[in-house]
Amino acid sequence: MQKFFFLALLAAFFTACQPNNTTDTEAQNNEPMKLDYPTTEKGEVVDEYHGQTVDDPYRWLEIDTAENVKEWVKAENEVTFGYLEQIPFREAIRQRLEKLLNYERYSAPFQEGKYTYFSKNDGLQDQSVIYRQENADDEPKVFLDPNKFSKDGTTSLAGLSFTKDGSRAAYMISEGGSDWRKVIVIDAESMAVVDDTLKDVKFSGIAWNGNDGFYYSSYDKPKEGSQLSGLTQHHKLYYHKLGTPQSSDQLVFGGEETPRRYIFAGVTEDERWLAISAAVSTTGNELYLKDLTNANSPIVKVVDNFDNSHGIVHSEDGWLYIETNLDAPNNRLVKVKADNPSPENWTDVIPETKEVLSVSTAGGYLFAQYLRDALSAVDQYKLDGSKVRTVELPGQGTAAGFGGKWTDKELYYTFTSYIDPGTIYLYNIESGASEVYKKSGVEFDPSQYVSKQVFYESKDGTRVPMMITHKKGLELNGENPTMLYGYGGFNVSLRPYFSTSNIVWLENGGVYAVPNLRGGGEYGEEWHLAGTKTSKQNVFDDFIAAAEYLIENKYTSSDYLAISGGSNGGLLVGAVMTQRPDLVKVALPAVGVLDMLRYHKFTAGAGWAYDYGTADESPEMFEYLLGYSPYHNIKEGVSYPATMVTTADHDDRVVPAHSFKFAARLQEHQSSDNPTIIRIETKAGHGAGKPISMIIEEQADKWAFTLYNMNAPVKYLKN
Numbered sequence: 001m002q003k004f005f006f007l008a009l010l011a012a013f014f015t016a017c018q019p020n021n022t023t024d025t026e027a028q029n030n031e032p033m034k035l036d037y038p039t040t041e042k043g044e045v046v047d048e049y050h051g052q053t054v055d056d057p058y059r060w061l062e063i064d065t066a067e068n069v070k071e072w073v074k075a076e077n078e079v080t081f082g083y084l085e086q087i088p089f090r091e092a093i094r095q096r097l098e099k100l101l102n103y104e105r106y107s108a109p110f111q112e113g114k115y116t117y118f119s120k121n122d123g124l125q126d127q128s129v130i131y132r133q134e135n136a137d138d139e140p141k142v143f144l145d146p147n148k149f150s151k152d153g154t155t156s157l158a159g160l161s162f163t164k165d166g167s168r169a170a171y172m173i174s175e176g177g178s179d180w181r182k183v184i185v186i187d188a189e190s191m192a193v194v195d196d197t198l199k200d201v202k203f204s205g206i207a208w209n210g211n212d213g214f215y216y217s218s219y220d221k222p223k224e225g226s227q228l229s230g231l232t233q234h235h236k237l238y239y240h241k242l243g244t245p246q247s248s249d250q251l252v253f254g255g256e257e258t259p260r261r262y263i264f265a266g267v268t269e270d271e272r273w274l275a276i277s278a279a280v281s282t283t284g285n286e287l288y289l290k291d292l293t294n295a296n297s298p299i300v301k302v303v304d305n306f307d308n309s310h311g312i313v314h315s316e317d318g319w320l321y322i323e324t325n326l327d328a329p330n331n332r333l334v335k336v337k338a339d340n341p342s343p344e345n346w347t348d349v350i351p352e353t354k355e356v357l358s359v360s361t362a363g364g365y366l367f368a369q370y371l372r373d374a375l376s377a378v379d380q381y382k383l384d385g386s387k388v389r390t391v392e393l394p395g396q397g398t399a400a401g402f403g404g405k406w407t408d409k410e411l412y413y414t415f416t417s418y419i420d421p422g423t424i425y426l427y428n429i430e431s432g433a434s435e436v437y438k439k440s441g442v443e444f445d446p447s448q449y450v451s452k453q454v455f456y457e458s459k460d461g462t463r464v465p466m467m468i469t470h471k472k473g474l475e476l477n478g479e480n481p482t483m484l485y486g487y488g489g490f491n492v493s494l495r496p497y498f499s500t501s502n503i504v505w506l507e508n509g510g511v512y513a514v515p516n517l518r519g520g521g522e523y524g525e526e527w528h529l530a531g532t533k534t535s536k537q538n539v540f541d542d543f544i545a546a547a548e549y550l551i552e553n554k555y556t557s558s559d560y561l562a563i564s565g566g567s568n569g570g571l572l573v574g575a576v577m578t579q580r581p582d583l584v585k586v587a588l589p590a591v592g593v594l595d596m597l598r599y600h601k602f603t604a605g606a607g608w609a610y611d612y613g614t615a616d617e618s619p620e621m622f623e624y625l626l627g628y629s630p631y632h633n634i635k636e637g638v639s640y641p642a643t644m645v646t647t648a649d650h651d652d653r654v655v656p657a658h659s660f661k662f663a664a665r666l667q668e669h670q671s672s673d674n675p676t677i678i679r680i681e682t683k684a685g686h687g688a689g690k691p692i693s694m695i696i697e698e699q700a701d702k703w704a705f706t707l708y709n710m711n712a713p714v715k716y717l718k719n
Contacts, residue, residue, distance in 0.1 A: 076677075104122060143191065154175070155175045163210070170186075268315035287302040310322055357369070420498055421442055468513045483562050483563075547584065631661050681698065
């Protein structure tokens with residue numbers, strides 16, 4: 001998704017866990033369970049693309065509101081959960097996860113007005129709670145408790161924004177995991193609601209203009225009956241003045257005059273400028289500027305094309321500081337006078353280097369965060385571009401944060417890796433000294449595990465990095481259960497992070513491997529482009545080569561190898577398991593883009609065309625997409641891996657029809673006894689905001705299904 005630099009982001013907070021006592025390992029000897037799949041009706045639907053016909057017999061599963069689709073979902077879930085309930089250690093894994101997660105987890109604090117805010121989860125709360133305190137010695141008090149938004153914990157906090165003085169706040173809620181939001185405005189002191197609730201807001205931040213109103217973005221709501229799957233084409237930027245109805249909100253940008261698919265707004269910290277990012281895809285944006293000191297000022301173009309990405313990092317004394325990849329695929333920071341801001345007037349502040357740059361600000365300084373082979377490095381700069389210091393990080397991993405207000409004296413950042421539980425650090429901006437602010441509440445011992453980076457060659461000789469994590473002393477005998485996780489798209493960088501769920505895998509002797517595939521952003525825009533459109537096969541080849549590296553180096557073998565990924569990563573899993581069904585034992589495509597001929601006809605899918613291309617644009621692009629589209633490449637008479645497709649009925653980003661159709665065709669053509677089930681979560685969406693209880697159930701099923709189908713030794717865990 002489009003990065004926008006003005007929005008205040010809460011520092012990421014990482015979960016951790018500890019291995020408790022377990023009983024001895026017990027080997028399995030699993031007989032394949034016989035599954036009686038529901039009979040899935042086939043229709044006679046044929047599409048024509050550039051003179052070629054393509055059958056789509058499961059088209060009817062795209063109508064998510066239809067009664068027969070609901071009945072199909074119910075029938076499939078009965079088969080799926082009937083299967084999962086027979087796995088003897090499934091409940092033990094669920095209890096293990098529940099125990100591991102039952103400790104206090106915190107976010108990094110942030111200051112708004114006279115209060116310091118932070119989020120905290122007592123352990124098994126479905127949603128984390130926002131607390132605040134006026135002084136460090138005060139007892140923190142609850143500010144927002146999302147657990148009270150709904151009885152079942154499926155309504156989550158999806159955004160929180162304060163006025164500059166901290167006196168008012170607007171927060172967004174998501175119901176059932178949907179991308180559609182509601183916005184509620186409160187008086188921050190009394191916590192009383194002070195405005196009508198805004199509805200039908202999507203892909204938006206909240207950018208306050210003083211204390212009286214804010215900017216937000218949305219689409220026209222799809223017609224009745226297609227709210228979750230209907231195409232959302234034209235984003236609109238509105239200004240909402242408090243005390244007035246939403247129906248009277250002013251259209252600022254977008255709509256028929258300037259149709260754009262994604263529009264985001266930010267107000268600079270000095271409240272001088274409204275900056276507008278406008279895009280037609282998930283890569284590249286126009287940049288516009290409006291002077292907020294003059295109500296009649298025009299909206300001025302800074303960049304008038306979609307070829308590159310740009311965002312304003314800071315504004316001061318008439319100067320704008322802009323992060324851009326124009327003439328710099330790995331990004332650079334430039335400055336320009338706001339009264340003449342076009343690119344020909346830009347001058348470098350932090351030039352491009354061989355490492356990907358991302359810039360944040362705090363305490364009167366710039367913080368240049370770099371990716372060095374997908375690992376974090378941070379340098380501190382003055383506004384004139386002179387380097388102050390390299391920030392000393394705790395180790396090799398992921399540092400997140402290094403943002404704050406321009407007047408701050410301190411900031412908080414987090415550090416984590418695949419074996420380091422997330423720790424929050426307090427950083428003195430002037431001295432550069434870091435100290436531990438809050439350690440993870442879990443007694444996990446990183447010294448018992450190893451996480452190392454290796455490099456391997458893909459099919460075309462490209463050098464690709466991969467992190468491999470496992471217990472120390474692992475015997476390289478080709479029989480270790482191994483989970484290979486990937487994404488490879490949309491300029492997204494996979495960086496090391498600590499996961500509670502993964503410890504269940506690791507303590508059962510598992511190997512967890514994550515390659516940094518082309519299509520991601522680990523090496524800048526060139527790396528991204530090398531995995532897009534007619535180069536998309538590079539991503540799949542990189543993933544296949546990662547699997548082959550693990551097999552060749554005796555970490556595992558095809559009988560003990562699983563692949564997983566979500567969203568674009570679900571496409572990755574679907575493509576690899578249909579291209580190389582012999583390579584892996586288990587496949588776990590989650591909320592995947594699996595029908596590449598029709599993905600752009602639902603929700604915001606048309607915006608993904610920069611990465612994928614569309615079947616409509618040319619015969620060549622159609623042939624390429626058809627050649628790897630997972631749904632269309634399931635063949636009769638092939639033995640596919642044991643597969644558990646996962647999706648959710650409220651996913652309005654990658655609609656569940658992708659998974660429905662893929663699972664139906666897979667069940668039709670699977671030639672072996674390997675199970676091909678689909679787990680369909682209800683009252684959940686693409687993934688964000690899921691309650692802890694739902695996450696525990698889903699992760700337990702994932703590990704249980706995988707280990708069972710590998711016949712891998714499993715530790716039966718004590719209650």
